[in-house]
Amino acid sequence: MRLKLVSLLIILSGLSACSTTENPSNATENRRDQGNIAQNQLANAQSMYQMALNRQGADKIQLLYTARDAAITEQLWSLLEQICFELESTPSVDQIQNTLYIALAQTQQGKNSLALTMLTSLKSQLVLPEHITWHQYLTARVYASQGMLKEAMTHFFLASETATENNLDIANLNQDLWQTLTQLSSYALERFNRGSVVQQGWVNLALYHQVYLGAPVELHQAMNNWLRRYPGHPAASVLPKKLTELINVKPLQVKRLAVLIPQSGANERLGDALKAGTLAALDNRPLEETLFIDENLTTEQIASKLDQFNADFVIGPLLKDNIEKLTNAQTLINTPTLHLNTFDGERISQQHFFFALNPEHEVRQALEHFLTVGYQKPMLLAPNNNSGQRLVEYFNLQWQRYSEVKPQIGFYNDKKDMPNTITQLLEVDQSKTRINEIKSLFKQEVDSETRSRSDIDVVYILGDAIETRLIKPYLDVNVSTFAERIPLYASSKSHSKQIDKTDKNDLDGLYFTELPWMLEGQLKQHNLRMQYNALWPEDADIKQRLFAMSYDAVSLLGDIKQLSVISGKQFNGISGKLSIASNGTITRSLAWAQYKNKQIKMVELATEQPLPLFMHSASNLDASD
Template sequence: MRLKLVSLLIILSGLSACSTTEKPTKNSDNFSNSANALKNQANSALSIYQLAQNRQGADKIQLLYSARDAAVNEQSWSLLEKVCGELELTPSVDQIQNRLYIAFAQKQQNKNAQALVILQSLDGQLKQPEHFAWHQFLTASVYASQDFAKRAAPYFFAASESATKNNIDIAQLNQNLWDNLKKLSSYTLERFNRGSVIQQGWVNLALYHQVYAGSAVELDQAINNWLRRYPGHPAKVVLSKQDELVNDLTPVIIERLVVLLPQSGANERLGDALKAGVLAALDQQSINETIFIDENSDVNEITAKIAQIKPDFVVGPLLKANIDKLANAQVLIDIPTMHLNTFDGDRLSLQHYFFALNPEHEVQQALEHFLAQGYQKPMLLAPNNANGQRLVDYFNLQWQRYSETKPQIGFYNSNQDMPDTITSLLEVDKSKERIKTVKTLFKQEVENETRSRSDIDAIYILGDAIETRLIKPYLDVNVSTFADRIPLYASSKSHSSQIDRTDKGDLDGLYFTELPWMLKSQIKQHNLRQQYETLWPEHADISQRLFAMAYDAVTILHDIKQLSLSPGNQFNGLSGKLSVNTSGHIERTLDWAQYTNRRIKAVQLKTQRPVPLFMQSASDLYITE
């Protein structure tokens, strides 16, 4: 937190340096002394601001400047915005600089839409190089804070070029630009490899780090060539730690591996499935020694074993309670570790990673597909339990970032109330009531057919395999024949290889996300799949998925550093396309499949990064992600 505050102070001190207020007169010097005396009576940004309310002229302006600086010190962003709003009413103040302050304060409060409006309003007014450089830096920072690395890049490049050309010092600019470039794919970087020498220098340096990520010698040679080609380039600042960068990109060498799995207790069966995946992956790895330890053992016993073995890497534990237990004891704090679950606390080490079959990954993937298709009103059906509530809440929270419409939500408590939930959501019950009313008006028989609501354009089922097989027929009979067929989607929970052996018919047309390992046609390791089915023909679905996860967890260790330093890169695994985000969590992109004519076939569905609401009006700034 202290480091973050210091960085902010450095950044904003640079912004203050570009002020162009008029030189004070003799009288204003007297006001200045008076203002300083008043300021010394105050001990907070708010108190300084309140003092300014009782003063006039240059005296008031100086107190407002002091309140502004104090608000930055205290990270009082709402007060900073208020102070700058008052300074904005004073003609003698540098209005461009002041509005940049306001945009910064709004960005810090996650008021990204308002910040972007201010920054766009300044286009065409940025006559001073300092103003232009800071404007471009802040615009890039807004986009980067929303993980839109591609959209942020042109503004970072412009800020870097202006700062270099005009000798403007913007703290954090070079590092933030570099961190942003590391999130881009090589394809995207190639598209930016044009324009000024400054821009091309940044892009080529990022490309070298991707192309030669697996070879320290070749990377070192490429960087030396880059230094000769781009003398004086601002990226030399980030190369001051060149030896560290080369070391970070060196593939992990593992001689001794420890695997922590549940080998006793209620979760022993899950541990067996994971162990099978680990052993299968070890057949393809050059790891000399692997030691399995029961993660349910006493923490002191685990600590002693770890100290004796001195592993190069640890895989596990699986259970959150055991991850917390070892984290509190700091057993693994100095050891590279791939935990097999998520972690809610602070990441203890940059060498710690977290890999879980997180259903939120699938919800995010489905949401991105819905938005890419232009769906406005999806309907979600989920069990009324903790997991169902959590996933619906996640979908809602993410959906609100990108759309002004609200999804339709339906929870069912049991199999028995599914029909009522569906007919109510689709408003079929209201249609039946209208038909009943019309029938009472006529003695003769009235031909009728129920109609469902027509604004629902996609239905997403978050139930398990049994629930999905009950829900699908209800949807088929309750959607009006006059309406277009509503596309149906589900998560991997809806798919069961065991149930599918005898029953696929009721799911015809349903799209779902799934691990490649569970879709046999998508697996390149055919021999591995055949061996698995020979050894464990009756394995449950959860065991198969855990096998795939454990296999990937071991296989990915060799490349984990490169992936963590280049979030745009992906590893093609049995459990999906894997990438590592900035918090060390592995994110998955699964395959799409569809039930068609009692068979399952892989399909390609359009999915792309959606544009947040606050950016959708900025069409002139639009760059496809």
């Protein structure tokens, strides 16, 4: 990290040579003087800055320059910002270069809104190629930091094109561009495969990276073809190291698999479901040997069994407490492992991954769809318990990044509390009060109808299957007939295959996210579902979902290395589309379905990465340009 920042300092400092207020000979002499001052004083950035505040004229400016360079080297971003604001008041300073320094300091501190405002203010003043390139590069970094990968790539490509045309060496540009580019899906890459030769070169390199990863011979040949097609391309600077890394990424060869699941105690039935899913997947992926171990054994007993078995890979444990005990004992530190749950502690090995049926994934997916469609005022209904409160809090925190409008929240304690919660949120109770007041003024009967509030444009239900079937009728009767029907959404908790056998009527129109495995007739593995139904026709929903999770855990073993290298790469499983984040956590994208005419139908709902609030003005400005 420090080497990266030092190189950043060197290149940014090179912008000074482009200043219209300093000639080359003076710049060289000034830098020599700055170096002498720093060496003689043996001072750090803070003391140089304090010293500069007590100086005047050229001495002050020279000390501020030196303090600015030292602040970057020492990673003192807040101090760098102060120094640059001090220099901003000096007429002889290259103001554009100095503003770029301020934006750099702000991005490093996570002040992305301020940085973007600063960069936007510079757009009309940019003339020099060095300034244009750094402006585009820093703008791209702001977008990338917010997960806006497609928007970031637009600016990365412009920075790379300008740098190439003007023979500029911009520190870390190629590395950061490549890191962001390889997070895009193949579909997104294809959409970028146009424009300049520089842009097409980057995109084709990333496509080769995805297509041939895990095939060393084909990858090496593809890279050689790319080098012949794009001679002198800036991406060549990331090739030598990356090529070696990619060639070494071979599919994982697992011959001896150990599976840690509950085989005793209160969760033994969950362990049975996991074992069934594992065995079903092994029918398509035969191994030399598989060993099932009770995760509730002591760490010593588990370690002894693993030592005797000599496993290539471990799947499990399921329970967080057992993951924690094995992590603390470092029992699995040297063995590639796919835990069947999340873990709040520190990841002790890059070979450890975490796979859970995490409801937050569904909440995030629903939120992104709401923003894509343009819903502005969601209403959330959730049980007043730890799970409901956690998911509502997660939705709220994410929503605040993208909207100033606060969602309406309704917690219900039990089924008796649901009508009151809904009528209060929709303000139907206030409408009824007004109607009664008006009726009291007249002796004759007054025709009336209650009105619900009209600003709520979508409802998201976070209750279970029984609660959802009670909530939806209340919503149907309490929304005013004068208003359009509010779209209703729910998570997979609302769906139960067991309850659906006898009751789909009350849910007509409801959209929900669900594992593909739980949607009849929608799977390529149709025979697998038929076999499951024949063997376990009355299995609880949780056991069916755990079956799907363990089935996918085994099925993706051959792809797990590639998934961990390419964050945009997905595995199409029966539990959803799976990808691996940088922290080793498997994230899921579920299927959308809808209750319609007493049936469940798969639907395609638009979902895009939303734009954070502070980027809206910048995005509008870019569009107008």
